[in-house]
Amino acid sequence: MEKQSPLGVLICGAGATGLTLAIDLARRGVPFRLIEKLDSPFPGSRGRGIQPRTQEVFEDLGIIDRIVAVGGLYAPQRDYREDGSYAESDMGEWRDATPAEPYHLALMVPQFLTERVMRERLAELGHQVAFGCELVGFAQDEDGVTARLAGPAGEETVRARYLVGADGGRSFVRGALGVDFPGQTLGMRAVAADVTLTGLGRDAWHRFNGANMERQVAISPLAGTDLFAIQGPIPQEGEVDLSAEGLERMIAERTGRSDIHIQSVSWASAYTMNARLANRYRVGRVFLAGDAAHIHPPTGGQGLNTSVQDAYNLGWKLAAVLGGAPQRLLDSYEEERRPVAEAMLGLSTGLLEAMKRGVNRRSREVQQLDLRYAHSSLALATSGETSRPSGALCAGDRAPDAPLRGAGGHARRLFELFAGPHWTLVGFEPERDILPPRPGLRIHKVGVGRELADEAGHLRKAYGLAPGAWVLVRPDGYVAAIVASEDADALDRYLRDVGLEPTGFVLSPAAERELVPSRDRG
Structure with missing residues (x-):
């Protein structure tokens, strides 16, 4: 039976990627449908590292506190020696939070818990x-x-303005489009399993034979659960026994210990590691x-994070075009996100090679706080930009946080704005308004006698702003432009190009400036 649905977007795949896009579209009032061919949610912990930049995304989506509550921090890594002694180290660089970067440590949250919070x-x-x-x-x-869907009630036809394939490494959508997925098989096969066990404490990420790829195994407590995650390389060929007995036998062989007993297996998988990147992210309306x-090896915890940020980048652009913005806005999705995935593939494969040598430590690169879209067509070049000193924050950079003080005396943050x-x-000590208000844009002024005060100077330091x-x-929390008052017309054109049109009778920026009362002209 044919059914026509007035959808803006059909999302195929309800993992973290599809859920991020669905949440973003839902809060924008865009009609969509989110479908998943599995009969129930994914039960495993596969993508469990939530990096600081993704934590910022989750704050914006309204779920960061819930994510923190169901997960926890990574336990220290405990590397065991042949004689049973061990050395402990942190998994990554421990840094204090700063006003500009409030999230500074990776969280461990099993994927099934992250997706449950998102649902x-x-x-x-x-x-x-x-x-x-x-x-x-x-x-x-x-x-x-026009999409054909098969479900419990039979087949139906759905009409949508756009289709997004968030349906995993074996994507039906990508295959149907004929998009190539080049890359390489990395010569490594591994087992991943979530189990209940006895014999190991929950105070460490237990790692045995770290420099031996034939005998290596890691057993880590899964935050927010009573489970442990098992990871280890396995032979390229042959069947793998993923039962409790089979996994216990593998652990005994690799650790030399007989006191580690597996009671049950919640989820288990044997997989071959690949690094692949689609030639195209868009074909027409798909x-x-x-x-x-893109698919990554699990080293560095980049897969889920890069995927969430794909959806976060795409959601607002789809909503804008569905609301009347020019179609070309959607071209910036591949332009911005494909180079990021390419860099993440290089990082993940480099970390995998290091792990083969026994090194399993993560640097700032994995946190994704330094990702930038400096060469994007959405990074507006203005006189305010070109006059800035070398090394200063630029269009395309991640927008830092900063603590502020409201005129009413209460504490505020840029991320709240x-x-x-x-x-x-945001205007820093502006002498006059640069643009009149318009739907979809919130304007804030910081300075003496304004709505917000930068008492400790954190905004000025992070953004390198001059008065005015x-x-x-x-x-999506990236700087689009840094402008001076003489850039008002360029800023107005830019906003119109991304779908932010003034409503009603609104003067041009130049005419508006002519009518500013003299007391507001400095």
Whole structure:
């Protein structure tokens, strides 16, 4: 039976990527449908590292406190020697939080808990996942995508303006598009399992034979659960016994210990490590995101994080175009995200090679706080930008946080101002308004006699602003432009190009300046 649905977006795949996109579209009021061919949620812990940049994304989506509550920090790594003694080290660089970077440590949250929190958030926004619903075919035309879905009630046809394939490394959407997925098999096969066991404490990430790829095994407590995660390389060929007995036997052989006993297996998988990147992220009205666009080895904890940020980048752009912004805005998705995935593939494979040598320590690179879109077509070059000193924050950079003080005396943060589906324009000690208000843009002024005060100078330090400068921040928390008052017309054109049109009778920026009362002209 044919069914036509007035959807803005059809999302295929309800893992972390699809859920991020669904939450973002839901809070923007975009009609969508999120389908998942599995009959129930993914039960494993596979993607369990939540990096600081992704924590910032989760704060904006309204789930960071819940994510922290269900997870925890990584336990220290305990490397055992042949004689049973061991050495302990931290998994990554321990740093204090700063005003500009409030999240500074990776969280350990099993993937099934992260996705459960995300589904709960989606339900609060009035939506849910359609489990047991499979995309079996689609065709696109100039105006949209016609998709055939198979579910418990039979087959139906759905019409949507856009289709997003967030359906994993074996993506049906990517295959149907004919998009190449080049890369390499990394010559390593591994087992991953979530189990209950006795014989090891929950105070450490236990690692045996770290420099021996034939006997290596890592057993780590899974924060927020009573489970342990087992990881270890296995032979390239042959069957693997993933039962409790089989895994216990593998552990005994590799550790030389007979006191580690597995009671049950919650989830287990044997997989071959690959590093692959789709040649294209977009074909017409169809997009690829997450593992459908790139797959990484698990080293460095980059896969889920890169995938979440794909969706976070794409969501606001889809909403803007569905709201009337030019179609070309969507071209920036591949332009910005594909180079990031390419860099993450290089990082993950480099960490894998280091792990083969017995080195398993993560640097700042894995935190994804330094990712930037400096060469994006959405990074506006202005006189305010070109006059800035070398090394200063630029358009395309991640927008830092900073503590502020509201005129009413209460503490505020820049991230609070950014939170939500809108763009944000912040003026630092401005002499006059640079633009009149418009829907989708929130304007804030910082300085003496303004709504907000930069008492400790953290905003000025992080952004390198001179008095009178303005910073435009995108909905996904990246700097779009740093402008001076003479850039008002360029800023107005930019905002119109991304769909932020003034409503009603609004003067041009130049005419607006002519009408500013003299007392506000400095």
